[in-house]
Amino acid sequence: MGRAPCCDKANVKKGPWSPEEDAQLKDFIEKYGTGGNWIALPQKAGLKRCGKSCRLRWLNYLRPNIKHGEFTEEEDRIICSLYATIGSRWSIIASQLPGRTDNDIKNYWNTKLKKKLLGSTPNLNKRNHNQQQLQYQQLHQQQLHFPPLQLPQLSRAFDQFNSLATSTLLQCPSYFHYEAKPSLEEGNMIMFGSEKSCTSSDNMASLESYLYNSGTGGTHNLNIVKEGGGYGMSWGDHQAPLEYNYEEIKKLVNCNYTLCNTPSNSATPTSSCIIQDDPVDGLKPHGELMYQF
DNA sequence: AAGAATTCCAACCGCTATAAT
DNA sequence: CATTATAGCGGTTGGAATTCT
Numbered sequence: 001m002g003r004a005p006c007c008d009k010a011n012v013k014k015g016p017w018s019p020e021e022d023a024q025l026k027d028f029i030e031k032y033g034t035g036g037n038w039i040a041l042p043q044k045a046g047l048k049r050c051g052k053s054c055r056l057r058w059l060n061y062l063r064p065n066i067k068h069g070e071f072t073e074e075e076d077r078i079i080c081s082l083y084a085t086i087g088s089r090w091s092i093i094a095s096q097l098p099g100r101t102d103n104d105i106k107n108y109w110n111t112k113l114k115k116k117l118l119g120s121t122p123n124l125n126k127r128n129h130n131q132q133q134l135q136y137q138q139l140h141q142q143q144l145h146f147p148p149l150q151l152p153q154l155s156r157a158f159d160q161f162n163s164l165a166t167s168t169l170l171q172c173p174s175y176f177h178y179e180a181k182p183s184l185e186e187g188n189m190i191m192f193g194s195e196k197s198c199t200s201s202d203n204m205a206s207l208e209s210y211l212y213n214s215g216t217g218g219t220h221n222l223n224i225v226k227e228g229g230g231y232g233m234s235w236g237d238h239q240a241p242l243e244y245n246y247e248e249i250k251k252l253v254n255c256n257y258t259l260c261n262t263p264s265n266s267a268t269p270t271s272s273c274i275i276q277d278d279p280v281d282g283l284k285p286h287g288e289l290m291y292q293f
Numbered sequence: 294a295a296g297a298a299t300t301c302c303a304a305c306c307g308c309t310a311t312a313a314t
Numbered sequence: 315c316a317t318t319a320t321a322g323c324g325g326t327t328g329g330a331a332t333t334c335t
Binding site: 036037059 | 321
Binding site for chain 2: 104
């Protein structure tokens, strides 16, 4: 038996709320509270609405101290920082921004902030973006000389990751956790991330999806392994099937890692790393970043 | 000026976690 | 413990408003 519906779908109003309905809901809640039962509330308040709809209307619009309008730079910074750390957990992010709702922040992120961060190309529309992405992928493949479909997921995952990570870092470097061992050599490892970690069932596709969806969240280890005459990469249980040389790996990762005065074997808090954007890719933000790790 | 394309955001949907029985 | 009801969450959508061509 499936779950019972919370209301009679045929007899509830949907769509935008009228000022009268707003007033009715507001008056009722201010007088009697929600009673901890949203499902029963619309009937008591005389509204032909689903309890869920009432709850949403109250939380996102009617309740006191809701802040509407422009987000401040400080709010932007907090959202970026938390998104980089915990991903799209909007209710937690909203809890750090008094007066803002999760829905508001989610909308703001999806429509403005994400573009602002990635927006080194302000006139980018969907068509241009897709074209540029395609051009980039073609160029990328030509340069690397690896056959199509051999490692597309990993390559694209890195594209997505680096693009967002670099932008995020520009905004809020203190919240992003980055570690690297001294160089891309056998046995070395690059670790990105913060709190989340991939599960044992992750595969390349889910990893791609994870990186795509969660931006910089997560802890990911890219292991460099020696394979025959070149280097390969492994990610969790998955091993790249191809061999790459040092330069190819660098290009595949899509950043140039230059380490300065780094003691061997481990990253230390006194070391710094310069990441430069791939000049091939016009979509990515340009510049040079310094990290302490 | 007008139609097309894009942006924006309120509201909905479906899922999961938790509470109640 | 199993089942059912509810709250809450995040992803998605519809359509109004705005911008572009």
